[in-house]
Amino acid sequence: AGACPVRGHSNVQGDRTMGIYEKPAPAFLDRLEQVFGIQVPREHGYDTVGAIEAMQQGAARVFFAMGGNFAAATPDTAATWAGLRQCDLTVHVTTKLNRSHVVHGKAALILPCLGRTEVDQQAGGTQGVTVEDSMSMVHMSAGINPPASPHLLSEPAIVARLAEATLP
Numbered sequence: 001a002g003a004c005p006v007r008g009h010s011n012v013q014g015d016r017t018m019g020i021y022e023k024p025a026p027a028f029l030d031r032l033e034q035v036f037g038i039q040v041p042r043e044h045g046y047d048t049v050g051a052i053e054a055m056q057q058g059a060a061r062v063f064f065a066m067g068g069n070f071a072a073a074t075p076d077t078a079a080t081w082a083g084l085r086q087c088d089l090t091v092h093v094t095t096k097l098n099r100s101h102v103v104h105g106k107a108a109l110i111l112p113c114l115g116r117t118e119v120d121q122q123a124g125g126t127q128g129v130t131v132e133d134s135m136s137m138v139h140m141s142a143g144i145n146p147p148a149s150p151h152l153l154s155e156p157a158i159v160a161r162l163a164e165a166t167l168p
Helices: 012-017 026-036 048-057 077-086 155-166
Strands: 062-066 089-094 107-112 120-122 125-127 129-132 138-141
Touching: 048 077, 089 155
Parallel strands: 062 089, 089 107
Antiparallel strands: 120 125, 129 138
C-alpha cells in the first residue's frame, strides 16, 4: 500500500513530486527496484477516503502517520474515528501531541521525533531535509536549535531504522 499525504499538511507539495502517491506508475516502481535492489509491492494503496473505508471494513489493520493531524483533517471526523478504532495498531511519528493521538487502534504508539528547527546530528554529520514550496522550488531545511531530548530521532531516521529492522 502506498502512503497518502493529506492536502494542507507539511510539505505535501514535495511529497507528490518525490513520488508519494497511492497509485504509483509502474516505471516509478521499476526504478525503485533497480536503484534500491528490493522488490516493491505492486498493488495500489488507498487515498484518504479509501483508507478510512478500509479501516472501517478491517481491510487496513495498521495506520502509520508521519506527522499531521489525520483525525481532524479528514472530511468526516466520525467516520475517521470509527476507522482508526478498528485498527490493530496505530502509530504516530510526531513533533507534538494533537487530537489524532487520542483516537487510536487496539494498540497505539506515539513516536516523538525531532522538529525541523532542531539539529539532526547523525554519525555522518549534521543532516537536513528538503522541502518544496508552492512554486516548485526545493530548499534544504536544517535545524539550528538543540534537540529537546538526546533520544529524539528525525522522521527519516525513524523510517530507516524501521526498514532496517523489518526488511530482509
